[in-house]
Amino acid sequence: MDRISALRNVEESLAAFEDGERSLADLERDVRGILRTYATEFEGDLRAYQASGASAADGLVVLAPSETAARQRVRGLVDDPGEFSVVPVE
Known part of the structure; x- marks a missing residue:
């Protein structure tokens, strides 16, 4: 879309x-x-990634060109993201 x-x-x-x-x-x-x-269903070079973990980042979805960039975006949006991982949203 x-x-x-x-x-x-x-x-x-x-x-x-x-x-x-x-x-x-x-x-x-x-x-x-x-x-x-x-x-x-983003059209372009970005992809949706969702953060998960026992922290304020859990459930956060960001658009980024890579997993590394997604982790950086999550860190920039959450004051104390703690331990978290990101996975592409299917």
């Missing part, structure tokens, strides 16, 4: 919410799904 498609999908979900066709919980679920799809 490209950025424009993701933005259009979010806009459609917002419009449905504003029209009373979707609840806030539905809107949140829609947007979360749109963003997850965008990140995991």
Whole structure:
């Protein structure tokens, strides 16, 4: 999914919410799904990686060109990432 498609999908979900066709919980679920799809089907040189471990980094998903770069991005986003690993999101 490209950025424009993701933005259009979010806009459609917002419009449905504003029209009373979707609840806030539905809107949140829609947007979360749109963003997850965008990140995991990213078109370009970047790939989605998810961090896991017993730390604040657990579950964090970042886009990066490599596993090493993904680890660096996670470290840059979390104050104290502790021990963690990153794996490509399938």
